[in-house]
Amino acid sequence: MTRYNKITVVGAGLVGSLLSIYLAKKGHKVSVFEKRSDMRKGGAIAGRSINLALSDRGWRGLARVGIADDIKKIAIPMYGRYIHLANGTIDYQPYGTAEQAIYSVSRSSINMRLMDLAEAQPNVQLHFDKTCTNIDKKNTTLNFTNLNGITETVASDFIFGADGAYSAVRTQLQLHSDRFNYNQYYIDCGYKELCIPVKADGTHMLEKNALHIWPRGQFMLIALPNIDGSFTCTLFLQLDGNTSFDALNSKEKIQTFFKTQFPDAFEIMPTLIHDFETNPTSSLVTVKCTPWVFNNNIALIGDAAHAIVPFYGQGMNCGFEDCVVLNELIEKHGLNAACLQEYETLRKPDGDAIADLAIANFIEMRDKTADKNFILQKKIEAKISTKYPKLWTPLYTMVTYSPEIRYSEALQRGQKQQQIMDKILMLDNIHQNWDSDLVEQKILEFLN
Numbered sequence: 207m208t209r210y211n212k213i214t215v216v217g218a219g220l221v222g223s224l225l226s227i228y229l230a231k232k233g234h235k236v237s238v239f240e241k242r243s244d245m246r247k248g249g250a251i252a253g254r255s256i257n258l259a260l261s262d263r264g265w266r267g268l269a270r271v272g273i274a275d276d277i278k279k280i281a282i283p284m285y286g287r288y289i290h291l292a293n294g295t296i297d298y299q300p301y302g303t304a305e306q307a308i309y310s311v312s313r314s315s316i317n318m319r320l321m322d323l324a325e326a327q328p329n330v331q332l333h334f335d336k337t338c339t340n341i342d343k344k345n346t347t348l349n350f351t352n353l354n355g356i357t358e359t360v361a362s363d364f365i366f367g368a369d370g371a372y373s374a375v376r377t378q379l380q381l382h383s384d385r386f387n388y389n390q391y392y393i394d395c396g397y398k399e400l401c402i403p404v405k406a407d408g409t410h411m412l413e414k415n416a417l418h419i420w421p422r423g424q425f426m427l428i429a430l431p432n433i434d435g436s437f438t439c440t441l442f443l444q445l446d447g448n449t450s451f452d453a454l455n456s457k458e459k460i461q462t463f464f465k466t467q468f469p470d471a472f473e474i475m476p477t478l479i480h481d482f483e484t485n486p487t488s489s490l491v492t493v494k495c496t497p498w499v500f501n502n503n504i505a506l507i508g509d510a511a512h513a514i515v516p517f518y519g520q521g522m523n524c525g526f527e528d529c530v531v532l533n534e535l536i537e538k539h540g541l542n543a544a545c546l547q548e549y550e551t552l553r554k555p556d557g558d559a560i561a562d563l564a565i566a567n568f569i570e571m572r573d574k575t576a577d578k579n580f581i582l583q584k585k586i587e588a589k590i591s592t593k594y595p596k597l598w599t600p601l602y603t604m605v606t607y608s609p610e611i612r613y614s615e616a617l618q619r620g621q622k623q624q625q626i627m628d629k630i631l632m633l634d635n636i637h638q639n640w641d642s643d644l645v646e647q648k649i650l651e652f653l654n
């Protein structure tokens with residue numbers, strides 16, 4: 207298998223750092239160029255806490271290069287959702303079986319750890335403060351500009367654009383390619399990171415091993431645990447309108463909003479007003495594009511290829527899975543045209559599927575987690591899937607815990623199961639009879 211000396215990865219984010227480890231382990235020499243400064247040396251980005259949920263697809267991506275145990279040390283398992291209902295009660299919804307969990311990790315911690323692990327490879331070099339500004343597709347060269355405005359040109363055998371949702375590599379390719387399809391879609395909701403601090407005794411203020419959700423119809427607050435005892439909260443809210451970030455434009459309004467909508471959270475958020483006024487409000491975008499591969503030696507990966515909204519907690523997991531698939535194809539073909547073409551053929555439908563699932567889960571988390579029929583559906587599905595695991599796997603389980611099922615297949619099977627559930631939930635007295643043999647027989651009948 208040919209080993210290349212000049213592989214360039216643009217972006218030392220989550221996916222670029224992991225990809226460089228995969229490529230290095232195949233014997234290639236990899237240079238990673240990152241526009242930001244090295245976050246391991248401190249600074250604003252390293253200090254800001256943003257949490258991500260890492261699940262089985264992501265773990266598989268880490269395990270295949272032997273670094274899952276390293277990352278486990280900085281991750282907290284979350285076994286279910288704590289739904290903080292508007293009436294003040296809490297409903298616990300397990301994510302799956304007792305052992306199934308998703309893991310809360312701090313974005314900066316995992317990114318820094320991945321950079322360390324990449325740099326520990328003798329054939330990976332990370333270059334910081336280098337912004338990709340141009341690509342010459344024909345000659346496979348890139349321009350990087352440093353903080354002093356000096357531009358260098360880097361020649362490459364292969365280029366991987368792992369530079370995130372607003373990828374410069376993708377933009378360059380879009381500008382210089384015929385028939386580049388591009389779709390960018392913003393939802394009307396944005397987000398802001400907030401904080402629940404650690405208790406005085408060093409423990410967590412809320413149940414530690416759970417993802418907390420305060421669903422309120424058009425908006426919601428979530429909280430993920432940190433290893434230092436704090437929680438990172440994210441408020442998802444309309445950007446404009448009556449109840450929106452735009453409307454929360456004074457200390458009094460912020461306070462009243464939280465006191466009324468999330469009273470239990472408000473009590474344990476002493477820095478709320480400061481955090482709200484200081485932290486940015488960010489928008490949420492879905493990006494679909496095609497092709498992902500150019501000239502058989504340039505490819506997009508991670509968010510650069512498929513940015514999705516965060517409501518399935520799958521963006522990073524999907525990017526890590528891209529690395530797994532690419533690695534398997536390198537083993538099959540070598541790193542060459544056939545490998546990259548098959549990578550795009552396999553992954554594009556999965557990128558599209560998880561983008562659609564993520565939008566659908568936005569509605570589910572925001573509107574439905576508190577809905578009586580939704581809660582009943584989860585109970586029925588849990589019963590049927592336990593009894594007939596070969597016939598029924600809940601959609602969430604397929605997406606989150608079943609890396610052997612492609613996202614595109616999960617989407618299709620999930621749609622079929624939802625049609626059956628819609629009919630079941632229409633049955634007379636279903637809230638009383640859901641556990642009956644009759645309902646079970648009906649489901650089996652529909653499945654056949």
Ligand code: FAD
Pocket residue numbers: 216217218219220221222239240241242257258259260336337338339368369370371372373374375397440507508509510516518519520521522523524525
């Ligand atoms: P990034 O992490 O964005 O990394 C891209 C890198 O490229 C950055 O370091 C950037 O500085 C660099 N770069 C950009 N432009 C250039 C340039 N011109 N030159 C050089 N370098 C450049 N995913 C999950 O799996 N689970 C979750 O729970 C989850 N929660 C999320 C919550 C929120 C609010 C958001 C916004 C996203 C969430 N995601 C989650 C998605 C996840 O953050 C992304 O999918 C993931 O970060 C993608 O990794 P990446 O390496 O492709 O891109």
